[in-house]
Amino acid sequence: MSDVALALGGASFEGLVKIEELAGQGMVTLRGDLTDKAIAAGVLDVFGVTLPSTRETVFAANTGALWMSPDEALLLCAYNEAQAKADELATKLANVHALVVNVSDARAVFQLKGSMLREVIAKLAPVDMSPDAFSPGMVRRTRMAQVAAAFWMDDASTARVVCFRSVGEYVFNLLSNAADANASVRHYST
Amino acid sequence: MLLITCPYCGVAAEETELHGGGEAHLKRFGPGSNDDDFTSYLFHRENPKGVHFERWRHVNGCGKWFHAARCTNTLEVFGSYSAQTTEPPKDLLDTIRAKRPGFTWRDLA
Numbered sequence: 001m002s003d004v005a006l007a008l009g010g011a012s013f014e015g016l017v018k019i020e021e022l023a024g025q026g027m028v029t030l031r032g033d034l035t036d037k038a039i040a041a042g043v044l045d046v047f048g049v050t051l052p053s054t055r056e057t058v059f060a061a062n063t064g065a066l067w068m069s070p071d072e073a074l075l076l077c078a079y080n081e082a083q084a085k086a087d088e089l090a091t092k093l094a095n096v097h098a099l100v101v102n103v104s105d106a107r108a109v110f111q112l113k114g115s116m117l118r119e120v121i122a123k124l125a126p127v128d129m130s131p132d133a134f135s136p137g138m139v140r141r142t143r144m145a146q147v148a149a150a151f152w153m154d155d156a157s158t159a160r161v162v163c164f165r166s167v168g169e170y171v172f173n174l175l176s177n178a179a180d181a182n183a184s185v186r187h188y189s190t
Numbered sequence: 191m192l193l194i195t196c197p198y199c200g201v202a203a204e205e206t207e208l209h210g211g212g213e214a215h216l217k218r219f220g221p222g223s224n225d226d227d228f229t230s231y232l233f234h235r236e237n238p239k240g241v242h243f244e245r246w247r248h249v250n251g252c253g254k255w256f257h258a259a260r261c262t263n264t265l266e267v268f269g270s271y272s273a274q275t276t277e278p279p280k281d282l283l284d285t286i287r288a289k290r291p292g293f294t295w296r297d298l299a
Contacts, residue, residue: 054199054200055200055201068252069198069251069254070198070199072252072253126207140201141199141252143207
């Protein structure tokens with residue numbers, strides 16, 4: 001997808017973890033009562049995932065759903081399908097009190113890969129990153145230094161961080177700094 | 191440092207993830223009310239040394255407003271509860287009465 005205008009043009013950094021700006025992650029915001037059966041059915045139809053329960057994530061082949069608040073979910077899909085899926089879901093939910101918006105271009109997404117990712121995130125966010133408290137399958141909406149961000153773990157050595165596109169460079173610099181090869185604390189290493 | 195559990199997402203959120211919203215359970219007196227009620231609604235606030243009920247917002251998180259009870263003296267947090275209420279839940283009041291016998295806050299005791 002050469003026509004996706006990324007916030008940082010696909011910047012990457014290698015240190016304690018490998019940080020990469022992901023090329024074109026499709027993101028659709030859904031607001032509405034997540035316990036509403038009509039909304040859950042619509043999401044299952046269009047995105048093929050069930051709605052996650054509190055602070056959890058649900059993934060299918062190339063789609064996913066992240067819990068953002070009791071009345072908000074972030075739905076993931078391929079970048080070039082986001083608008084069509086958002087339109088389809090909005091049509092299905094026309095008679096329900098819900099809002100569906102394609103926000104793919106409003107966010108920047110970074111992938112963190114490496115065994116030290118818990119430490120890198122813990123340096124920036126007020127979150128207990130110990131394996132007992134935060135594990136793959138969970139999502140946390142919080143702040144990173146001074147800006148809002150959310151992150152989740154795909155597996156033990158992969159995490160994705162989402163922030164607003166306008167602060168993408170700030171977050172990338174933060175992450176790179178926290179992941180500096182000479183800055184390890186080894187708090188979570190076994 | 192305060193750690194308040196957000197009743198909506200269940201996160202024990204640290205103070206910097208939250209934003210304080212002032213005193214809880216204010217009853218609004220707007221147009222048509224008398225001057226005394228309006229003055230009191232607009233300006234008069236509790237300023238306790240001890241048990242206090244406040245509004246908080248999980249601003250860097252789920253974004254929801256909620257209520258919390260804490261001690262302004264020791265910063266002990268007694269509990270948090272939904273914003274969709276006009277008074278603290280009874281079990282929370284019982285907890286506070288047990289920990290701070292004789293506390294008063296407005297007409298609560």
